[in-house]
Amino acid sequence: MRTTIRQGLLLDPxxxxxxxxxxxxxxxxxxxxxxxxxxxxPERVIDAAGLAVSPxxxxxxxxxxxxxxxxxxxxxSELAAAVAGGITAVACPPDMDPPLDEPGLVEMLTRxxxxxxxxxxxxxxxxxxxxxxxxxxxxxxxxxxxxxxxxQGDGAVGDSATLLRALKYAATFDLPVWMSPRDAxxxxxxxxxxxxxxxxxxxxxxxxxxxxLAVSALLLIARETGVALHLCRLSVGESVEMVRQxxxxxxxxxxxxxxxxxxxxxxxxxxxxxxxxxxxxxxSLRDRDALVAGVADGTVDAICSDHSPxxxxxxxxxxxxxDPGASGLETLLSLTLMRSGDAGLAAKLAPVTVGxxxxxxxxxxxxxxxxxADICVFDPDAWWRVQPADFVSRGRNTPFAGYELxxxxxxxxxxxxxxxxx
Numbered sequence: 313m314r315t316t317i318r319q320g321l322l323l324d325p326x327x328x329x330x331x332x333x334x335x336x337x338x339x340x341x342x343x344x345x346x347x348x349x350x351x352x353x354p355e356r357v358i359d360a361a362g363l364a365v366s367p368x369x370x371x372x373x374x375x376x377x378x379x380x381x382x383x384x385x386x387x388x389s390e391l392a393a394a395v396a397g398g399i400t401a402v403a404c405p406p407d408m409d410p411p412l413d414e415p416g417l418v419e420m421l422t423r424x425x426x427x428x429x430x431x432x433x434x435x436x437x438x439x440x441x442x443x444x445x446x447x448x449x450x451x452x453x454x455x456x457x458x459x460x461x462x463x464q465g466d467g468a469v470g471d472s473a474t475l476l477r478a479l480k481y482a483a484t485f486d487l488p489v490w491m492s493p494r495d496a497x498x499x500x501x502x503x504x505x506x507x508x509x510x511x512x513x514x515x516x517x518x519x520x521x522x523x524x525l526a527v528s529a530l531l532l533i534a535r536e537t538g539v540a541l542h543l544c545r546l547s548v549g550e551s552v553e554m555v556r557q558x559x560x561x562x563x564x565x566x567x568x569x570x571x572x573x574x575x576x577x578x579x580x581x582x583x584x585x586x587x588x589x590x591x592x593x594x595x596s597l598r599d600r601d602a603l604v605a606g607v608a609d610g611t612v613d614a615i616c617s618d619h620s621p622x623x624x625x626x627x628x629x630x631x632x633x634x635d636p637g638a639s640g641l642e643t644l645l646s647l648t649l650m651r652s653g654d655a656g657l658a659a660k661l662a663p664v665t666v667g668x669x670x671x672x673x674x675x676x677x678x679x680x681x682x683x684x685a686d687i688c689v690f691d692p693d694a695w696w697r698v699q700p701a702d703f704v705s706r707g708r709n710t711p712f713a714g715y716e717l718x719x720x721x722x723x724x725x726x727x728x729x730x731x732x733x734x
Contacts, residue, residue: 313355313728314338316348320360320689322679323658325367325665330658335365337685340728345681356730358723360689366661367677368400368686368724369645370668372568373545373616375637376402376433379421380409385621385706391430393641393705395732397617398688398721402431403672406438407465413438413449415457422458430731432686434672436463436490439478445470448478451487460672461488461542466591468496468526476533483539488673490542493526493551494592503632505593509578515632518593520548527551531558534565542671543567545618547592549602556611566671567611569603570618571640571647576600576711584631587711590618591636607663608653614668615651617644621707639707643698645690646717657692685728694720 317335322345324330336344336352343349374394377385394402404421406412412421418435425433437459441447451462462482469475482489499522504510506517527543531554534541546552546569555567572590577600581588588594606612620637627634648664649657665677677686698715700708723733 314352315356315358315728315730316354317358317360317365317687317689320363320365323364323366323661324678325658325662326676326678328656328659330656335679337725337728340685342679342681342683342685345679358689362691363689363722364657364692365679366658366688367665367679368688368726369398369664370401370672370674370677371399371617371619371641371644371664372403372614372668372671373570374402374404374619374641375621376404377621378408384623387424387428389704389706390619390621390641391425391428391433393703394431395724395726396704396721397642398645398690398724399641400431400686400688400724400726401434401674403434403436403460405463405465406436407443407467411438411443412436412454412459413441413443415450415453418454418457418459431726434460436461438462439464439489440469443467446474448481451482452485455485455487461490463490463544464492466492468494472529476537479533479537479539483537486540488540488542490544491530492544493523493530493546495522495525498522498525503589503593504581505578505595507578507596509581513581513584520550520595520599523548523592524550524554527554531563531565535563541565545570545592545616546603546612547573547595547599549599552602552606552611556606559611566613568614568616568668568671569607569612571615571644572618572638572711573600574604574607574615574651575647580711585711586627586629586631586634587638587709587713589631589634589636590638604651604653607651608655612663613671615644615648615663616668617641619707621705622709624708627709637709639703639705639710641705642703643710643712643717645688645721646719649692649719650717685725687725688721689723689733690719690721692719694718696720
């Protein structure tokens with residue numbers, strides 16, 4: 313399929329560059345920027361005048377719910393939601409049912425995702441068997457089956473000795489380990505940030521120390537072992553500062569935050585709004601501002617959707633009993649564009665394109681000759697109201713219901729194919 317995207321504002325998040333030009337695509341790759349190749353005759357022309365054209369977004373935290381939780385969502389529905397949000401590649405945690413701790417399960421997932429033919433899926437393998445935190449999974453075999461890294465999902469490894477052994481083993485084979493930092497004993501049954509709001513509402517709190525203690529331990533063990541460590545979905549400002557200091561000492565560590573935590577705080581719980589029941593919980597205003605600053609100065613490598621579709625029954629419960637999670641695929645672009653700061657359009661997209669691609673060890677996404685044509689075409693000035701009933705995702709739970717956001721996806725291309733848009 314030969315396609316020309318005509319007169320769009322081409323964005324290069326890697327350099328911050330922006331230019332209005334034609335983009336020519338053939339056989340799934342970029343065949344020309346500006347001038348068309350000799351003899352190039354497009355079969356389709358997309359008029360992108362007034363629109364922005366960027367590499368497709370890359371999302372580091374998408375729960376696809378299949379296999380095991382098809383009553384909440386499926387590969388078909390969530391990958392369709394991904395491309396509707398301009399996301400062309402997703403990483404999925406291993407906490408499915410059964411967990412991704414066997415090569416056959418990983419191969420089945422990747423084959424199924426390829427058959428759907430929408431966003432590309434990069435699975436994370438289970439660090440321990442059954443995610444039980446005790447015996448190591450077969451990491452090398454899982455990597456050969458297609459796993460891009462290894463994780464405990466939202467859980468923790470049982471004890472420090474097992475964690476040390478796991479990270480040593482992963483480091484031996486240069487296998488990345490992705491950890492959600494949380495100390496299970498300090499989290500207890502907490503459901504909201506430990507502070508004034510939780511106290512006023514009578515909700516059990518999750519102290520910031522539950523995260524920072526785990527971050528400290530992980531950074532120390534990673535330094536000892538030399539493992540490639542990625543810290544998932546930081547929510548506390550002090551955690552970002554600890555990463556900043558570790559990097560200043562020369563330690564190689566990456567991290568991400570969710571788009572929800574860049575815009576919301578504990579105050580948004582209001583009167584027990586279960587759409588704001590997230591894990592990790594929404595933190596203080598000071599924490600939120602520290603996360604924003606971490607993205608701005610590059611300490612935070614990536615912004616993710618932390619997409620966790622929950623069915624209605626899981627949210628129509630008292631706050632403490634409601635299932636944590638929110639749908640985030642279709643709001644990721646807008647929330648990224650609307651984060652505070654005066655960075656240009658291309659630079660604002662770096663944490664959802666260049667940063668996550670580097671974490672995944674993928675080629676840096678660029679709109680250049682020979683690049684894979686995974687592309688998002690969007691209107692940066694279009695305002696839209698978040699109506700969960702209109703979501704493509706089967707997860708209709710979002711803390712942004714009723715909000716007006718800016719930035720609307722018009723087309724999404726994966727491998728040069730238009731997978732979303734007219």
